[in-house]
Amino acid sequence: MRRAAILLLALAAAGPALADPATPPAALANTQLRDPVQEAAARELMVTLRCVVCQGQSIADSDASMAGDMRALVRSRIAAGESPDAIRRWLVDRYGDYVTYDPPFGAATWPLWLAPVVLLAVGALIARSSFRRGGR
Template sequence: MSRTTLAALALLLGAPALAQSGLPPAPLAYTQLPDPAQEAEAKALMNTLRCLVCQGQSIADSDAEMAGDMRALVRERIAQGEKPEAVRAWLIERYGSYVSYDPPLDAATLPLWIAPLVLLAAGILLARRSIRRRRRA
């Protein structure tokens, strides 16, 4: 193999090792708040926010470094007295509506809200046609 091929192969195989920065986690990423009521609010909010790295997990469940940073931000803001709705609004403003598992209804998310209804209506129509054909036969 040529040196260029070996270098490219080394970069490809070494890329996952560079995915985490090696920095220590944010102070409140894995530490609960002293006030149980605030921690409960923070956890409830964290379960509704999507990890932007994992995308299939909430920030409460993800071990990604960014999810830890987001958990720390949520806990810091809740500890400062902000309401969960305000923290959610701030995160949506910062990261976009994709960060929320319950995106707001607007022009960008309208297809997400309409698609299930359209698919359900199409399924009902197909089922009705199929039943009618069976009855005729």
């Protein structure tokens, strides 16, 4: 029984180490394009795209294999002459608005866009009423 528990713990501890695929990264995942203008365009796009695995990092900063695949895709499409906007649209169509740090204004995202304006207005009203009471 004790051996089984130790084996289970060893397998559970090895899980994260086995999570990354054994395949090598995509060709352009960690290699810059030869043309500095194209690499700059790819890099500018990559910092605006969210890693779908890490969620808190852009694909430019993430070490996840999925982010590497997305970097390779961006670089290969930029090298093929595709525009960054077209690549962004393709990724949004494939992964949804979540993949971009700049979600479009729509039915699902209007609270994200309007909340700061509403909070500023509420703050201004509170400040105004505070100043009126303090002056009396």
